[in-house]
Amino acid sequence: MREARLKFEGRDVPLTDHVTTIGRTPDNHISFPGDPNVSRFHAEIELRSGEFCLIDLNSSNGTTVNGQKVAGDVYLADGDEILFGGSSAVTFKTEPDAVAEKEPDDVHTPDSPAPPSVAAPVSAAAPNADVSGGSNKLLLIAGAMFFAAIIFVGLGVVIYLMLGGSSCDARATIISPETGDIIYEATEVQVEVSDSACVSQVIFTLQDIEIASVRQPPFGTTIDPAEFPDLSDGFDHPLGIILVDTEGKRIPQTSPVFLAFETREVEKPPVDITGGDTGGPAPTATPKKQDATLIEVHEMAKALTKQIPNAANINVSNKEFLQEIQKATSEFVQSGYFNRAAAYRDAINVAWAREQNLDASLGFFLAMSRSKFINEKSGADEGLWKMSREFVTENGYGGMCGDEPLDDPSQNCAAKASALYMKALVFGVFDGDVLYSVAAFGKSPQEAGTWKNSLPADRTDIWNSIKTPEERQKLVRFFAAALVTENPPKFGLSDDRPLSELYRMTL
Numbered sequence: 001m002r003e004a005r006l007k008f009e010g011r012d013v014p015l016t017d018h019v020t021t022i023g024r025t026p027d028n029h030i031s032f033p034g035d036p037n038v039s040r041f042h043a044e045i046e047l048r049s050g051e052f053c054l055i056d057l058n059s060s061n062g063t064t065v066n067g068q069k070v071a072g073d074v075y076l077a078d079g080d081e082i083l084f085g086g087s088s089a090v091t092f093k094t095e096p097d098a099v100a101e102k103e104p105d106d107v108h109t110p111d112s113p114a115p116p117s118v119a120a121p122v123s124a125a126a127p128n129a130d131v132s133g134g135s136n137k138l139l140l141i142a143g144a145m146f147f148a149a150i151i152f153v154g155l156g157v158v159i160y161l162m163l164g165g166s167s168c169d170a171r172a173t174i175i176s177p178e179t180g181d182i183i184y185e186a187t188e189v190q191v192e193v194s195d196s197a198c199v200s201q202v203i204f205t206l207q208d209i210e211i212a213s214v215r216q217p218p219f220g221t222t223i224d225p226a227e228f229p230d231l232s233d234g235f236d237h238p239l240g241i242i243l244v245d246t247e248g249k250r251i252p253q254t255s256p257v258f259l260a261f262e263t264r265e266v267e268k269p270p271v272d273i274t275g276g277d278t279g280g281p282a283p284t285a286t287p288k289k290q291d292a293t294l295i296e297v298h299e300m301a302k303a304l305t306k307q308i309p310n311a312a313n314i315n316v317s318n319k320e321f322l323q324e325i326q327k328a329t330s331e332f333v334q335s336g337y338f339n340r341a342a343a344y345r346d347a348i349n350v351a352w353a354r355e356q357n358l359d360a361s362l363g364f365f366l367a368m369s370r371s372k373f374i375n376e377k378s379g380a381d382e383g384l385w386k387m388s389r390e391f392v393t394e395n396g397y398g399g400m401c402g403d404e405p406l407d408d409p410s411q412n413c414a415a416k417a418s419a420l421y422m423k424a425l426v427f428g429v430f431d432g433d434v435l436y437s438v439a440a441f442g443k444s445p446q447e448a449g450t451w452k453n454s455l456p457a458d459r460t461d462i463w464n465s466i467k468t469p470e471e472r473q474k475l476v477r478f479f480a481a482a483l484v485t486e487n488p489p490k491f492g493l494s495d496d497r498p499l500s501e502l503y504r505m506t507l
Contacts, residue, residue, distance in 0.1 A: 004052050004076075006030065006045075008090035015052065020045045022084060024357075025309065030090075033310060036357045036427055037061045037085030045076070052076045052092070060354050061085040085357075168198035168245035172219070174257045180236075182260045186224040191241065193219055201244035205256075207237045209298050210317045225261040230293035232261045248458060292483070292490050294319075297326045300483045300490070309359050310432045314462050321463035321476070328480035329491060332368065337485060338496040340373035344384065344411050345502045351415035353503070355400075356423045360503035361482075362434060363419060366441065368499070369474075369481035375407060382406040383414030385441075387421070395444055397421045435462060438478045439471040 004015045013030060021028040023042040024035065032038045039059040046053045056063040056070045063070040064083045076082075080092040176190040177183065193199060202219040204212040206228065212221040223239070231237050240256035292300070298317065305311040316322070341364060352363035367373055367384040380388040383406040392398045392406065397420045401413035408414070425437035429448045436459065440448040451471070459465045466472050488496040 003095045005093050006090045007093055018047050032088045035088045037087045042084050060357055166245045166249040166251050170195040170199045170243055172241045172243055172253050179257045182262055183225045184262050186222050189221050189223055191219050198245050199243050200246045203242040205240045207295055209319050211319045230295055236260050294322055297322050300487055304482050308434050311435050313460055315460050318463040324476045325479045328476050329484050332481050332484040333491045335493055335495055347411045347415040351419040356419040358423055364499045364503055365482040368485055369477040384411055385414055385418035392417045439466055439475045
């Protein structure tokens with residue numbers, strides 16, 4: 001079988017799978033995350049009977065081979081130039097099958113006589129000389145391997161530090177409470193930190209949620225079970241530590257303690273003050289809907305960041321952030337959102353995914369967070385995304401609307417304007433960062449750029465990076481709306497369905 005590879009951007013990627021997927025998202029075999037012209041799942045290269053066949057997956061901006069648009073299947077040849085979305089170019093290269101080497105003429109078979117052997121002269125000193133020479137060679141080889149190992153380890157350390165690893169050797173251990181303890185009341189957490197000179201902060205996590213941060217030795221804190229009623233479930237939960245060095249790099253520690261929490265009071269059975277059976281029917285208890293716990297909110301938020309482009313590395317474990325999301329979800333727990341959203345399915349999918357090559361889920365989540373899919377004016381703001389005509393006109397986002405207003409029942413104009421605006425934020429201001437674009441929604445690109453410059457260089461910890469209440473509120477509402485509409489059963493919405501059923505067609 002021929003060996004094949006794709007060459008692009010200084011990379012050389014062998015095609016070793018039966019099917020190789022190409023697209024914008026990182027879950028493809030080959031991805032172009034920074035190119036908005038490439039669709040999420042753009043094309044495939046399939047191995048068929050030793051040949052490689054390119055298939056375009058109905059991408060928005062198409063695929064060409066040597067300048068010819070791909071329609072259907074195209075078999076690739078060595079040197080073919082492939083262009084995905086009109087902007088991401090690769091070269092297809094193959095190598096011929098390996099040809100078996102010709103056997104040398106002096107190789108004999110059992111049927112042919114072996115060539116006569118010539119005995120080498122042997123002297124008495126020869127054996128000793130051979131042993132000495134062999135020992136020297138072994139010593140040289142061992143020495144070379146030793147120095148190579150040193151160089152390899154040294155290079156590994158250098159690469160690790162260059163890629164963001166910490167040079168801080170500090171280690172932290174929780175010495176109280178201990179694994180197996182049951183926490184009934186506010187309890188002091190004592191830690192022991194070795195080599196703490198390079199430590200600027202100690203973060204405490206409970207069930208992977210960041211619950212406290214301490215910047216001064218001895219780096220202790222207090223944990224109150226009353227703040228975590230969800231954890232009073234009879235199971236042990238890990239209390240862990242993350243060290244932060246003086247350069248802001250995180251050093252997770254690997255030895256959590258496992259604790260049980262007890263905060264619930266035993267409910268006494270009601271006392272019958274009537275003295276007996278009243279003769280009437282027994283009252284029927286009305287089931288109370290259970291809100292999502294903080295742990296469930298955390299898990300859903302982490303799943304959401306994996307779904308949103310370029311958000312998988314964002315830290316959403318901050319306790320305050322999760323509590324704000326948890327509180328905000330109650331606003332969006334309203335039955336009927338799915339049917340309201342379904343009326344605008346085509347308008348959102350076309351404008352956001354097909355025309356602007358954005359993830360359609362952003363259009364749905366953002367509309368839910370800003371209007372709950374109710375097309376009503378709110379002051380000067382109109383449409384599902386609550387944008388004013390003045391803002392759209394001044395920034396040139398209404399060019400595709402024609403005479404249609406933002407509050408038109410079809411919402412075609414509002415979808416086109418909001419998608420064009422969001423694309424300007426995501427790729428024109430925030431370098432592909434969707435969540436910070438969500439927080440800046442409503443600012444002009446110039447205002448968003450100014451706000452971006454006020455943020456820290458490392459924006460992984462999104463809650464502590466965004467300090468302004470307005471932007472925090474937009475981010476919280478976006479997460480709350482997305483969590484409810486993607487997980488309706490968790491919030492008691494048995495008659496609604498996940499919004500992903502409306503935008504899955506564009507994935």
